[in-house]
Amino acid sequence: MKVALYARYSSDNQRDASIEDQLRLCRSYAERQGWRIVDSYSDRAISGSSLLRPGVQDLIADGLKRRFDVILTESLDRLSRDQEDIAGFYKRMCFAGVAIVTLSEGEVSELHIGLKGTMGALYLKDLADKTRRGLRGRVEEGKSGGGLCYGYEVVKQTAANGEATRGDRRINAAEAAVVRRIFSAYLGGASSRRIAWELNDEGVPGPQGSAWGASTIHGNPKRGTGILNNELYIGRLIWNRLRYVKDPDTGKRVSRLNPESEWVIQEVPELRIVDQDLWDAVKARQKAFALTPEETEEVDGNILTDRRRPKHLFAGLVKCGCCGGGYSMISKDLLGCSAARNKGTCGNLRNIRRDSLEASVLNGLRAHLMEPALFKEFCEEFTREMNRLRMEQSSEIAGRRKELERVQRELDRAVQAILDGVPGSQLKDKIGKLEARKAELTGMLASATEPPPLLHPNMAEVYRQRIAALHERLQSEETKAEAANILRGLVNQITLQPDGNGLAIVLRGDLAAMLSFAANTKKPGLRGETGLVCDRGSQASLVAGAGFEPAAFRL
Incomplete structure (x- = not known):
């Protein structure tokens, strides 16, 4: 039996050695079973909520090519925690004739797929709920509930119990000066494109060290994105404005705007960078240039x-x-x-x-x-x-159909021989092999697709x-x-x-x-x-x- 090993861990906080620990246990199991290991696959610091991972994609591709007979992993949730993904993975491997064995569940069957897939999905939902609950508590204390905004820096300090505190921010003086410059320039009549051009020309690094762009500055007022729309600059911390859902086809996260009633707003005056008068004047200029609902319907105008x-x-x-x-x-x-x-x-x-x-x-x-x-x-x-190639594929399908007819004729003759008095024990093994081959050919023909026209x-x-x-x-x-x-x-x-x-x-x-x-x-x-x-x-x-x-x- 040729076996492929797979290992994964999901968080940057986990040890990279976790992969080797999983593979070592799998190797020991394979040796006890007398299996020959042909390859190993792994994904490091990648969530199991999607199959869009390089390691598992290579595993699927090689499995469909029948490079191995068995996939061995620590547990089923190492392959995926998504119900649809794990069911699709299992279905593809069954089609290729590749078995899935885990150290926790043994050989995987449809029962494991149903139960473990559901448990994996519930685990992800429970993890998301706990994470959001923790973030909300942090926001209500006036701390950051997400990433680092431009204009601020992380405050690293230790609590009384010796653990590092998270979510504390303070104003970065140099970046705050750039934020105020952007607001003043925009109010003075400069476009976001002109502002970005001047900042890049002077070598001023943008958010995360990247170049400035017009969209980085003007963003989306409704979603609160962009320098000109970040209310943290006036001392208002808003959390849960957006939610993110994963596109099932691409695996990419897509943002959705939450109702305003679900927003969590906390006043943090110590983080104010922009004066209220300047903020209000900029918002008024943005509103003057925004399209009204009536204007959006004017498709023939200027x-x-x-x-x-x-x-x-x-x-x-x-x-x-x-x-x-x-x-x-x-x-x-x-x-x-x-x-x-x-x-x-x-x-x-x-x-x-x-x-x-x-x-x-x-x-x-x-x-x-x-x-x-x-x-x-x-x-x-x-x-x-x-x-x-298409003619070869057609001939291969035709050959399997002929073989299926021949197997059926031999089965009919064996049954007739038993009816004629031949002891069934003498034909048991032959009938068993013919039935197995018939099932195999039937499955191949059922899953085979007719080649397209020449x-x-x-x-x-x-x-x-x-x-x-x-x-x-x-x-x-x-x-x-x-x-x-x-x-x-x-x-x-x-x-x-x-x-x-x-x-x-x-x-x-x-x-x-x-x-x-x-x-x-x-x-x-x-x-x-x-x-x-x-x-x-x-x-x-x-x-x-x-x-x-x-x-x-x-x-």
């Missing part, structure tokens, strides 16, 4: 043009070739480097008209991307290889024709929105690099999406079938230009 510009065709995909930051709309028709204009940390001040960029990218997709003969050769080779042998030409048709659909108002979504799915990134007096464009596309587009299917089954598409969910990229090297074409 207000949204000036303050909330609509997204363009390639919004979010255009990057600066100098700093790697994004290109955003700096006026109604011009795109510019956000870092250069909002932070002053990039020297790329070249602008580009949005319509010129879109026209150049469309021409690149329609012509430049398809120019090299190498792309045609690649499509031909790729098509041949994919079709070969790819078109002239994929490169099909791609060229479909891009041309897509270009025509973009010109029509009726089909423009749908065509734009398809087009954005083909482009991964557009990099703008200063070149002489103009800008050079490097267009990078998603190869799997392009092949799907050429095959005229949403799920062509390209991912994971060959080494041409990267493993573990990533996709290969194709760069416009000869030989798949980044080739720039000037505007």
Whole structure:
């Protein structure tokens, strides 16, 4: 039996040696069972509330490849404490024929998944409730209930019992002066972008030592984020304004605004940095520039043009070739480097008209991307290889169906032999093996998916024709929105690099999406079938230009 070991601990406060302790116990158990250890996996200081951990993701990937027969860990909650995740993990390993054994529960079954999954979820909820209760008590004492705000520093002191006290803060004089400067400059008419630019130009470090940005200063007034909205600067400590929930698909935390009735507010006048008059004047200026509900409905007026510009065709995909930051709309028709204009940390001040960029990218997709003969050769080779693999998959499924029919015929003959008087004891072992093989084949066929249709042998030409048709659909108002979504799915990134007096464009596309587009299917089954598409969910990229090297074409 080939076995893989897994260990995890969840907190930075735990010892790193905890991993070795878990692995040592698992090794001893494996040796007593006579199992051969082929690999070990671990995750350090990562919560078990999600499967988005590098160690467990490697474990799943190798398990599906049948690199081992058994997964051995200290307990089931080391793998995951989430009910959905642990059930999905168990289901995938059962499909791969990999057993899960823990030192606490033994061999894991559906019963363990149900009970331990529920216990793990309740543990996380109970831990969250206790943590929030402790934080609330700390806030009601006038101490910090979260991280360190800009303008303050941690006070390290020891209580009478010898334990370190937590949550005490005091004003950092240097940072407090920067906070007051920001408020005064904003009240004096400077925009948050101009303030950030000047601070970065003078080398003033921002929160956590990062560069200043416009959003760092103006933030979101409703959520209390940003320098201009932090009420701690006027001696009001507000806790529980936001709650955080985890997106089940991405595993990322997403903030939600709590009702004001649930906020915990504590007056801490000793932490005041900004005078009340200055604060009130800044709030009045913010309110003067805020959109009213009536204004937000005025989609045809100048207000949204000036303050909330609509997204363009390639919004979010255009990057600066100098700093790697994004290109955003700096006026109604011009795109510019956000870092250069909002932070002053990039020297790329070249602008580009949005319509010129879109026209150049469309021409690149329609012509430049398809120019090299190498792309045609690649499509031909790729098509041949994919079709070969798909035919092999089809023949494998057909072979299993034939074997299942043969096994069923042998079982029928064995049963008939018993009916004819042959002692059942003589056929017991044979029938048992046939029944086991029948169950195995039935399971394989039930979980097998029919291979997708074969790819078109002239994929490169099909791609060229479909891009041309897509270009025509973009010109029509009726089909423009749908065509734009398809087009954005083909482009991964557009990099703008200063070149002489103009800008050079490097267009990078998603190869799997392009092949799907050429095959005229949403799920062509390209991912994971060959080494041409990267493993573990990533996709290969194709760069416009000869030989798949980044080739720039000037505007």
